Amino acid sequence: MGVEEIKQVMETFSDMCDQAKACISGKPYVSSPYDFTKAAESVAATETKAQTAQEGHAAMDVDGCSSEELKAMVATCSKCRLAQGRHHAVYGEGVVKPLVMVIGEGPGADEDATGRPFVGKAGQYLDKWLAPIGLFRDKNVYIANIVKCRPPENRTPEADEIASCLPYVKRQIVLVEPKLILLSGATAAHALLGRLEGVGRLREQTFQYGSIPMVVTYHPAGVLRNPELRRPVWEDMKRIARMLSLPIPGRG
């Protein structure tokens, strides 16, 4: 609102008050001679300041920021509706310059409660996939998600939520500098590959994020529900091991 508009609102309100006062007291109505210009200017200036701050935050470019800065931005982010229900935004964690950066879908209840990625049942299962090929979170793995805040009832994040959050994980990849990216589940695969085929198709191929190879596999929560997927996941782990020249158990 401009100064004139604000002034008009103030004058109208003041007038209404004067009329009410006159009505209650039974005295004749006299319009207040007060000049609202100064007050209106002050309100307009405050409004402009707030707007500039908001635009500055929205335009704050993730490019060029450090991981500490990025983490702080995520912690206070309200770019999408998922901010409303969260207890903790889950930034991601692990080793920098890891062999593998795993990217999942988004926090579940355990992650939302602790602020840490993949700590629930699915996360513990994911650890069991990685350990046999020598991958460990405290040694050579980094773990993150596509959306940083928990969707209600663990529903799949919606397209606009993914679009709002995607710049964070993209910057995170650049900062983390993994040797290989493992996209776990359809949400991560579709978001970062921009392709909509099923995981069954996508896992047969290798993609690139700049110079970093990207591989797709199923999501541990999906594999827990469907044990038939355990074999293809193990095939994917062996493929990753080959790509990274890691020893594969059971091979002499």
Ligand code: URA
């Ligand atoms: N599922 C995910 O995709 N990410 C988590 O962090 C936990 C469960």
Ligand code: SF4
């Ligand atoms: Fe921000 Fe991502 Fe959380 Fe949405 S999900 S509020 S974009 S951090």
